[in-house]
Amino acid sequence: MNIIGIESYLIIGLVLFLIGLFTAISRKNIIGIFMGIELILNSSALNFAAFSRFSARSLEGQLFSIFIIVIAAAEAAIALALLLSIYRRFGDIDADKLDSMKG
């Protein structure tokens, strides 16, 4: 088995995804949560590129990756704008303190 095979990429993607998930759940800081989400997005983009290289015969996987990256960038811009807005209003960006929607 070649070390540069699809399994390696999938394992790397899985690890990125799980760590991203853990970060997104466990961080207090919204910026930290945001970093976790970026990791998750990266892992999926990596998986798309890997499947495109190994199993599909076309470049469409890469295209999906590009779209994911673009949307991630858009999401980053919006998320950070929201973050600034939240910070101005509440004076804090701890996710567990932002519970005015508590029922």
Add this chain to the structure above:
Amino acid sequence: MEFGIKELIFIFVAAMTIVPCFFVAFSRNILHSAFALFFTFLGASGLYFFLDADFLALVQLIIYIGGVLVLLLFAILLTRNIDNIRKTNAMAKNRAIAAGAGVAVMFCILIYAFVISSRPFSHAENAAYPAVTIKALGSLLLTKYLLPFEAVSLLLLAVLIGSLVIAGRLEK
């Protein structure tokens, strides 16, 4: 199993991708997290090179490192006092549950991958893959994927304006 210089570099790149992730997850200093993220993104870009997706690798570098990460740093600097930056990335109380959830999800994915999925992986690299992908990607974007392309353009425009509106709103 061959083990040449190429494999060595691959392992290095993979390590550069994965190891900083743990810093991202566990560092108490959010600036450290951000810098660790830089290495992760860089590693991911390297992995794209290994996948012969050179354009994707460049996009990863430009957008993630040049855009998202810089934006993140700005956000950190704008929202936090630089003084207590060390304690800014505290863990939430539920990290144990979070870890459990992560493990559970991992098992789910693995089970799904190995038990449910009937399609075997093709281990061989696709031989018909073009060496330089930019041209092919470009023509795909402007033919078959024109509509998503335009939609994404529109999305970016909306984001541009929307983030200005949200972030630029003055406190009453």
Add this chain to the structure above:
Amino acid sequence: MTMREFIEQYGFIIVLAPLLGAAINGFLGKYIQKRSGERAVGLIANASVFISFCVALAAFAAVWSAEEDAHTVVCYLFNWLNVGALRADVSLLFDPLSAVMVLVITGIGFLIHIYSTGYMKGDPGCYRFFAYLNLFIFAMLILVLGENMLLMFIGWEGVGLCSYLLISFWFTKQANAQAGNKAFIVNRIGDFGFILGMLVLYSLLRESVFTGGLAGVEAPSLLSFRFLEMNIHLLTNTELFGISAATLVCLCLFVGAAGKSAQIPLYVWLPDAMAGPTPVSALIHAATMVTAGIYMIGRLHFLFSMSAAALQVIAVIGAATALFAATIGCVQNDIKKVLAYSTVSQLGYMFLGMGVAAYSAGIFHLMTHAFFKACLFLGSGSVILGMRHEQDIRWMGGLKKYMPRTFATFLIATLALSGLPPFSGFFSKDEILWQAWKTGHHGLWLMGFISAGITAFYMTRLVILTFYGLNRLHLRPSQDLEHDHDNHDHGRHDVRESPASITAPLIILAFFSLVAGFIGIPAALGGGNRFEHFLVPVFGHHASAPHHDPMEYLLMFASVTVALAGIAAGVFFYRIRPELPDKIVSRIKTFHRIVYNKYYVDEIYGVIFVSGTKLLAKASAAFDRYVIDLLVDLAAYVLRVNSYLSGAFDRIVVDGLVNGAASSFLFSGEQLRRLQTGKIQAYVMLLLFLIVIGVSFAVIM
């Protein structure tokens, strides 16, 4: 633009000008009077009526010069009602009849307005007076010019209102206010008859129009006079309650006419109405409003002609009123009361004329009467003013030399009323009497004939007591001194002639009293009776024999004789042997008392109607207390028991269910809301948890 087109387009100015005057004086008059004095107020009122008069002249000219078959000019304004089958337009109808009426109303109205500026001088309520007066002119014109019965009714009610307002103009005095109330209430009885007649007519006509054809006509204005005249024949064979529909409608309408025109049995309000200022008595209660009933019959003559019975009733009541009121007039001492009964009597003549289907004669008498009776009333006003508001003729006398102009005009009008040729009253009254005789109503003729004599007698009495002999003011009991007119505090002064603003209208009216008859000289005297010819388009050709009946000359001679006899008797009793009347009175004391107290009609009405009403009210109150209240209490008790039971059911069963449902929701909500932590990471974990469950489920399956 021809006169006709002018009237078609701008005829509404006739009614608009007085309305505008009334609005200005009504809303701003107080301010204007304070700012510019009562002259300004009077000027506004006079100007508005004068404009109206000028346009009325144009309208008359338009009707006069119209071609043979186009004597009707209509000034359409707008569609008023369009409800189901009922359509009514606001439009003004000018034909010879209404043109004559409009001229009388605006002409005499204008003169009386001028007179009022003199008469009401110094009254703080001057603006109010002129506003009412203008409003009256407006309403009266609507009554006369209205193209359908609904519009006529608006005017009918409007003049009633203004009459009420003006009778009780000096409302601070109890008697005046009560007189106004009386006039209004008695008129209401008559108006009820009018409404009833109108409704019956409308419903019958609608039925026959929609069952009997006329399909092509789209929503006709059923109550418009032109439609009525063309389609009244549809009612020929209709019967209602056993009598013909036409009779029923006519009788109902006549009740209205009797109320407005003060006929038996609804005349009682008119003498009391003399409580109002004298110009009001002249304008409303002699010249215009009280003739509305006659005008209405004339306007609907085609309807009345269909019912011989109704005409008979009208004629009999008219003649009876003429005689009855004349006798009362002989013994009254208040100068205005005498004239009031005289008016009632003359209105009776007009109804007699209408009742014998001599419509143009009735309208002719209406017009001449308007002139001389307005002149008499205004003259009496002048006298009252000169006598510092003394109205009792027993304390007058000898005014001839103090008030020569008033005397001369009063005398002319008296002679006209007495029916001496060549004064106008002779022609019109004689025409009525002749028509009564000719149509075979000899009994009615006799009543009218006697009334003519009595009329001459009491008018002579009035003139002699007022103007001849010596002044008896000093004989007046002193307690009466200022009791009658608290709002006119003049100092004592000598009796002197009234100012020009008062005498000028008198002279003009006297002139017309003298000459107005010449337009209706009967054919028998070599005249063409132009008046009747003018009204031919309205009333149609009278079936008069072309050859001259010798009887006509005889009757004419008889009535002149009886008038002269009346005058002679008056002169004899009050000038030559002034002590005789008292002697006669003491001889027939009971009879005199009955007549002096107006045959106790007011008292009889008081007993029958007022006490009757009170009795009815008491009975109703008892019924209400003992029967209705019992039922109501019973119903209330049943309701209370019922509501107690349903209250218990509601409390225990319904509330139990509702509260149970509510508390179950509350409980589950309390539990579920714990999930809603508001923390985003909790949501993410929930999501993951569900994904894990879903995947496990998929694996197991």
